[in-house]
Amino acid sequence: MPPPTNYDNEEEGHELRSTHYQPYQQQQNYPVRSQEQNAFGDDSDSEDGHPQQHPIPHRDDQPPEFDVYKDFNNSGVRYTTLLHGNTPDGNKLDNAVNNEIHSPAFNEKGNRTADEDDSFIHPELVDTSASHSRLQANNNNSSDPKSMKDKLSGFKSSKNRWKVGSIIAFVCLACIGAAIYFVIPRQPFISFESRPPSLIRIENNNLIFSARNPTNFSFDAGLDITIDGRPSYLPTRISNFKAIISDLGATNDPIRLATGSIAKSFTASNRNLNPISIDLHFEYTTKLPSDLVWQTWRKACGNIQESTINGTITRPSVQVLILIEFNVLGMIGTKFDSTQLTNVGCPAELPAGAPSF
Missing domain, CATH: 2.60.40 (Immunoglobulin-like)
Known part of the structure; x- marks a missing residue:
């Protein structure tokens, strides 16, 4: 007859949890009748003729739902809590991890690493994003009424400068023509x-x-x-x-x-x-x-x-x-x-x- 399942073996359970992701492994004290399992399975009848009994968990004892976004934002049920249980050591570990994740040094290191990775793997994405940002800034500036007014004023100013330049050029040409008319000799x-x-x-x-x-x-x-x-x-x-x-x-x-x-x-x-x-x-x-x-x-x-x-x-x-x-x-x-x-x-x-x- 196989030995009964050991639910209190913490070391064995830790190795199993480390290999496979099990979000909820907190030990529950379910009422279990101590009876031996036979070799024909759980549904088979025991030697004494009585069927095998299994513990039925209460509906209030279901594990809470795990959300990765809430875990990242430090809200809701955390993975470490589900892994180690709501213990003082687990809470200390959670606090230490949260402090390390949300520290300025960690954020700066993470941003620098992310930037380096992005620029190394996808340099064209970085350039495109920068170009897109400049284009978006230019579009925002162009849609600004004040910017449009400044551009219109600049256009008018350039147009006025062109007019002034044309007048000056015409006056210079007229002076040159008059000088040529008066200076060039006529045939005697x-x-x-x-x-x-x-x-x-x-x-x-x-x-x-x-x-x-x-x-x-x-x-x-x-x-x-x-x-x-x-x-x-x-x-x-x-x-x-x-x-x-x-x-x-x-x-x-x-x-x-x-x-x-x-x-x-x-x-x-x-x-x-x-x-x-x-x-x-x-x-x-x-x-x-x-x-x-x-x-x-x-x-x-x-x-x-x-x-x-x-x-x-x-x-x-x-x-x-x-x-x-x-x-x-x-x-x-x-x-x-x-x-x-x-x-x-x-x-x-x-x-x-x-x-x-």
Whole structure:
């Protein structure tokens, strides 16, 4: 016959409770009839013919319900109470555990450990939570009426700044444009206001008219011309001034006869007219004395006394084209201006008795 069950073996019960979770193991003093169990089970009849009796617990002796949240919050039935019973030693153990769990050092250690574990295992969750917190804070700030008002004020301020900047930029551009308008020089031109351009005879002009091969003529003369620089708001600096004289009467195409230049640069006034005198050198070469240009200029430059009949000078005049070229400081490229002169007397005179050919 098996030995009866030992309900008072505390050591054996502790080992069993340590292996399996049993929330309620407090010893209860149930009324038990001391009878031996037979080998055929609890429901089988005993040797004396009487059925096996078991203790029936009272409904008020049921173990209280265990709640893990209440256990964590230190309210309700605790696991240690169920494990060790409501004893002074158990209460001391519970108090010690509660004090250790709720101490600041334990909470700080637990938080630090939890943070380290979370950051080590799930770093993306930590970053996402931080981003979510910032986003939520931004959303809360954006929904705040005061924040919206500040943003609206900032937008208006930036808009006003943009307007002020636009006005300042427009004023600067207008000033630059006005400065350019007044500073940039205008091109001077030949003026006929005071006197028209004229060819001037000079002494010792080295006059030569030759009918020999090659047929040619050459002499020196001068050009008086007036330059008008008043279109500019500032005086105009002129350089590389050059004058070209071409014949227009003998042929249909202009024939270059003379050139002259001013070596140094000069300043043309913007208030008054600027008279200029240029030294010219005429030179023309052809094959035969019958050349139309050579014949025209030979007659135009004949002796005045011999060509005067009844007090009238009968020698013919010539028609020329005056072309000037120059550079202006502040302007790009070479500038040009030209004019035509008709009924112009030759700026040279052959001596008396010169052959007429």
